[in-house]
Amino acid sequence: MKVQAFENHFNQQSFPSMKKIKIAQFGLGPIGIETLKLAASKPWVEIVGGIDIDPSKIGKPLAEITGDKNCGNAPVYRSLDELIAKNKPDVIFHTAVSKVRAACDQIEPMVRHGISVVSSCEELLYPALREPELAAQLDAACKAGRARVLGTGVNPGFVMDVLPVCLTGVCRNVRAVHVQRVVDATTRRGPLQKKIGSGLAPEEFERLFNEGKTGHAGLKESAALIAYCLGWKLDELIETGKALVALQDIHTPHVSVKKGQCCGIHQLAVGRLRGEVKITLDIKMYLQAPNPHDACQIDGEPAMNMIINGGVVGDGATVASLVNAAPRILKAQPGLLLMTDIGVPSFT
Amino acid sequence: MKVQAFENHFNQQSFPSMKKIKIAQFGLGPIGIETLKLAASKPWVEIVGGIDIDPSKIGKPLAEITGDKNCGNAPVYRSLDELIAKNKPDVIFHTAVSKVRAACDQIEPMVRHGISVVSSCEELLYPALREPELAAQLDAACKAGRARVLGTGVNPGFVMDVLPVCLTGVCRNVRAVHVQRVVDATTRRGPLQKKIGSGLAPEEFERLFNEGKTGHAGLKESAALIAYCLGWKLDELIETGKALVALQDIHTPHVSVKKGQCCGIHQLAVGRLRGEVKITLDIKMYLQAPNPHDACQIDGEPAMNMIINGGVVGDGATVASLVNAAPRILKAQPGLLLMTDIGVPSFT
Numbered sequence: 009m010k011v012q013a014f015e016n017h018f019n020q021q022s023f024p025s026m027k028k029i030k031i032a033q034f035g036l037g038p039i040g041i042e043t044l045k046l047a048a049s050k051p052w053v054e055i056v057g058g059i060d061i062d063p064s065k066i067g068k069p070l071a072e073i074t075g076d077k078n079c080g081n082a083p084v085y086r087s088l089d090e091l092i093a094k095n096k097p098d099v100i101f102h103t104a105v106s107k108v109r110a111a112c113d114q115i116e117p118m119v120r121h122g123i124s125v126v127s128s129c130e131e132l133l134y135p136a137l138r139e140p141e142l143a144a145q146l147d148a149a150c151k152a153g154r155a156r157v158l159g160t161g162v163n164p165g166f167v168m169d170v171l172p173v174c175l176t177g178v179c180r181n182v183r184a185v186h187v188q189r190v191v192d193a194t195t196r197r198g199p200l201q202k203k204i205g206s207g208l209a210p211e212e213f214e215r216l217f218n219e220g221k222t223g224h225a226g227l228k229e230s231a232a233l234i235a236y237c238l239g240w241k242l243d244e245l246i247e248t249g250k251a252l253v254a255l256q257d258i259h260t261p262h263v264s265v266k267k268g269q270c271c272g273i274h275q276l277a278v279g280r281l282r283g284e285v286k287i288t289l290d291i292k293m294y295l296q297a298p299n300p301h302d303a304c305q306i307d308g309e310p311a312m313n314m315i316i317n318g319g320v321v322g323d324g325a326t327v328a329s330l331v332n333a334a335p336r337i338l339k340a341q342p343g344l345l346l347m348t349d350i351g352v353p354s355f356t
Numbered sequence: 357m358k359v360q361a362f363e364n365h366f367n368q369q370s371f372p373s374m375k376k377i378k379i380a381q382f383g384l385g386p387i388g389i390e391t392l393k394l395a396a397s398k399p400w401v402e403i404v405g406g407i408d409i410d411p412s413k414i415g416k417p418l419a420e421i422t423g424d425k426n427c428g429n430a431p432v433y434r435s436l437d438e439l440i441a442k443n444k445p446d447v448i449f450h451t452a453v454s455k456v457r458a459a460c461d462q463i464e465p466m467v468r469h470g471i472s473v474v475s476s477c478e479e480l481l482y483p484a485l486r487e488p489e490l491a492a493q494l495d496a497a498c499k500a501g502r503a504r505v506l507g508t509g510v511n512p513g514f515v516m517d518v519l520p521v522c523l524t525g526v527c528r529n530v531r532a533v534h535v536q537r538v539v540d541a542t543t544r545r546g547p548l549q550k551k552i553g554s555g556l557a558p559e560e561f562e563r564l565f566n567e568g569k570t571g572h573a574g575l576k577e578s579a580a581l582i583a584y585c586l587g588w589k590l591d592e593l594i595e596t597g598k599a600l601v602a603l604q605d606i607h608t609p610h611v612s613v614k615k616g617q618c619c620g621i622h623q624l625a626v627g628r629l630r631g632e633v634k635i636t637l638d639i640k641m642y643l644q645a646p647n648p649h650d651a652c653q654i655d656g657e658p659a660m661n662m663i664i665n666g667g668v669v670g671d672g673a674t675v676a677s678l679v680n681a682a683p684r685i686l687k688a689q690p691g692l693l694l695m696t697d698i699g700v701p702s703f704t
Contacts, residue, residue, distance in 0.1 A: 167526075353522050
């Protein structure tokens with residue numbers, strides 16, 4: 009074993025330890041705070057500030073907002089312009105919205121200043137699905153400003169899209185991709201337990217789902233990313249959401265659900281090409297779900313049958329995927345990026 | 357569902373269907389022939405020739421050599437210069453050697469002519485492990501010629517390196533990576549059944565292994581790639597190989613093994629950092645192995661426990677990973693690339 013092989017690696021100059029990346033955080037809700045705390049633990053990060061509209065946060069040092077002294081004394085600014093005037097970041101972590109239109113409004117000024125963005129916005133995983141013109145416009149702004157934008161997370165962003173695509177990399181042929189995710193919501197934070205409709209009447213929850221007011225965001229984007237990578241121009245991409253009903257009373261520290269009330273969601277996206285089912289993405293998130301897991305079957309040559317026992321556990325993994333992506337996007341060409349365009353995901 | 361979202365994708369100009377890639381094949385052994393046949397089935401491929409030193413192949417059309425008319429009438433040339441004089445390829449598939457030194461000698465003239473290379477050379481997965489100077493030299497030649505070189509395959513190249521790295525992309529922290537692969541060699545081609553020592557005395561096989569004359573090539577390279585991606589400068593990387601002994605007589609169409617003779621190999625690579633085990637790669641390839649599978653445990657936050665039931669089946673997957681990589685390397689910056697540097701593996 010030649011130890012120096014690692015030291016002399018021909019590609020070492022691109023390793024993120026060589027130069028610190030200046031980071032700022034846009035949106036200081038729970039996910040934003042966790043993102044900042046994880047970023048602050050990395051030797052390659054220098055935190056230069058935060059941005060939030062909450063008057064109770066503006067002006068306060070990030071160490072105080074996050075309760076983590078590693079986050080330092082840079083403050084929360086009320087606007088991008090104020091942040092830039094003080095200390096321009098290389099990368100902003102954007103954890104503020106789920107809709108691509110709102111995200112583009114917030115992100116475009118950043119990239120025009122040459123600041124790259126990693127966003128948790130679910131629809132930004134594959135922005136051209138809902139907003140092709142906006143996506144093209146943001147891509148052009150990125151190129152003009154020499155910046156990169158990436159939407160990522162654990163789901164969407166990994167278990168139901170990037171990981172299945174990765175498995176197909178050794179396939180001679182792929183006929184269909186099927187993914188299942190089962191999340192035991194009992195182990196997750198309160199907002200998620202509420203988002204899945206816990207305690208609502210099943211018909212009330214399904215009405216909210218059909219109005220686009222609840223459910224897991226980004227499932228269609230996961231399907232669209234898979235379809236794009238595999239070269240499938242789907243004719244149809246349909247999403248449904250059903251309430252899962254409690255078979256007994258359930259109490260958690262966050263919610264109380266009576267037998268017969270909604271205790272979670274079963275959401276399904278199905279993509280078809282010339283009538284044939286090419287993609288099924290099936291996610292169940294409910295209280296006391298037994299055997300949580302992530303599974304994927306590639307119907308192809310070779311066929312593949314993957315399972316992650318226990319599943320990839322949510323919020324911590326979402327935060328990690330944001331932070332881990334920052335060095336990778338800086339190595340990519342400027343533009344609005346897809347997770348599959350940049351280097352293979354990796355702990356960094 | 358807006359179908360036009362797929363048509364108008366902002367990134368569509370990079371999709372390989374837009375322009376054919378001129379392909380040539382270097383080395384027309386069994387893997388080379390299968391690579392060429394798979395490439396010939398792709399709408400984005402134009403085959404322009406082959407290169408081999410075998411006088412019985414030189415001058416013959418590839419359709420005749422491969423038995424597949426889709427491979428066309430371009431001939432096998434005796435040298436790179438003869439091929440280039442006739443029709444210069446964009447990408448050469450290189451399936452000729454396992455050693456990085458021999459591979460570099462063959463590949464360097466290609467990249468100096470601006471031709472990119474996807475190679476099955478196992479040691480080229482992480483060339484700086486054994487040959488840091490040669491790797492640096494080949495990287496410089498790539499940049500001078502505006503070409504890319506990539507070593508890949510299914511193993512090394514995917515199941516024991518790229519896929520485990522990909523899983524860590526959603527981790528806040530990684531303490532160690534453990535990978536196991538069990539291959540039922542009974543289902544594989546004759547050369548593999550012989551390579552794993554079938555029918556030899558166990559001590560004879562272990563002597564050959566310790567002399568570097570047999571065993572699975574590239575296991576240390578897989579460990580080195582994982583270590584590089586995770587930023588671990590290993591102090592120690594040790595590989596061992598033991599004979600697995602037949603408990604009864606075994607007959608396949610290719611080999612006959614008596615009870616007590618070698619029927620396969622158990623090979624192990626262990627990487628340590630400051631005394632702590634950070635990476636274990638454990639592969640067993642033997643006749644009549646029950647429950648073949650690929651498994652990976654990430655000891656981290658979150659912990660992950662992945663299994664691919666049945667495992668990723670070998671030669672067809674190796675060929676697929678070579679062909680699928682071609683469009684991806686052409687999108688990357690010139691240089692000697694690692695699988696983790698370029699876009700996420702994907703069927704193409």
